[in-house]
Amino acid sequence: MSMNVRSQKDTPPQSRAYVTDVRSLHLDAPTFRMLLELQGPSLGLWRAAEIAVLREQEYERPVLDLGCGDGVVTSFVLSKVEVGLDPDKKVLAQAAERGIYERFEATPAEELPLPDESMGTIVSNSVLEHLLKIDAVLEQVARVLRPGGRLLFTVPTEAFSTWLFLPSRRYAAWRNRQLAHRNLWPVERWVYHLRRVGLEVEMVRPYLRRELVYTWDALELLQQIWICRRRLVSIIWRHLPPSALDWLALRASRLDLSSSTVGGGRLIVARKR
Template sequence: MSQTLTLDATTLYWLFRLQGPSLGLWRAAEIAVLRQCEFPRPTLDLGCGDGLVSSMVLNHVDAGIDPDPKALTQASRVGLYLKLENALVERSTLPENCFGTIISNSVLEHIPDLHPVLAKAGRLLRSGGRLVFTVPTERFSECLALPFPRYSRWRNQQLRHLNLWPESRWREALEKAGFEIVTIRPYLRNGLIFSWDLLELMQQARVARRRLFGLAWRRLPHSFINYLARRASQLDLSSPAPGGGRLIVARKPSL
């Protein structure tokens, strides 16, 4: 039986306010599972984006790296990062054998050639350092709102999913890059993936080029979103394996 996984109502409120109900739900599970990890410094946020998720997990991040300059501009306003680098991680100029932790949230599933990225992560970590990351799983495509292969292909293409791998393939890739597996934990059971996708479809529906669900959501009173957040804080975001998402903690062996 999987250990219960929940998130506090305050964090959920801000996720719902800032990202809407569907992305807010998915991010809630990621934040909840990441908060249960340890992050020895110095820390590097690989694919940091706008920094929102990491700001809800960590108080300080020593460095963030992302190829999107607009996302880094947003990340610089969060007040979380000591240093930001605009680059692909495999081309990073950050010091090697330095970091105690590399955190990466929902990034590695989008990268076409993962081996150079994992190899570079290993070089950036000091001896005994950890790579902590979340990714959607091979089960994701089977639990969407519409049970058709064409729909799941469309959804994964829309989300730019390239690496929805089973646990065995992640083990193989990480071991090839010189890592040891420390922890693997699934999250988001089938019903929550279905709910996420249904909410996402509702948010994307347009009438006269306008997303009516999004317009209505933004007009909801704060008290109602707070009510939804309190209810959502009672949700168990855990899952038996494989789950819709997977936390993996891998370690660079000590010398």
């Protein structure tokens, strides 16, 4: 795949060697429209970037969706997934409604109940940043991947905490506690942990520049305003006419969701040796 690499003068030196794809990134208006309707303005924006980067990739079967949750994001990327794994049975019931998963495993990620070398691709969207037993999970990932198989995962970056709406360490710590973030690592740390289990990073794709992370967080804060036990933004959002959502989706589809620097989030692709 040919890469059009822009200037990276603002990229931290420790990350620059791994940024291989900073092409412009867009999501089509119909998908954006569905996301805005399903998930609202803030989560819809973040998920749009994740879906856009995941759609660029190839998925060798069988595919395991690690931490699949309700399956919304994956359903916008793949039409068929062999295994969905999540420890929460309630969200697996929601994922089943998507109609893309062949079967589910309701177990923690560090206890993958799958045979050795049985998966061609493992995809994981916004999961690994939350995990306490990250090395145990990566060991299981390496075990069940076939030689040459790939792990594709999205995570917030080390820049996330400094690009939020309020430039305060206390505020960033509060937001990260809210979001249960544990592993907001630079690329090098991911490379180290992946290499320990026999996975080599092939590609890094940053997304969501500083301005979009700032906008996302501002929208998140607005959604935390409550009136009469209901979220104010949710009340307004649910009463928007369809034409307004159509207009917003069209405008949003013109946004460049990529980042020429570290990004608020990144896709990392690693292959089993």
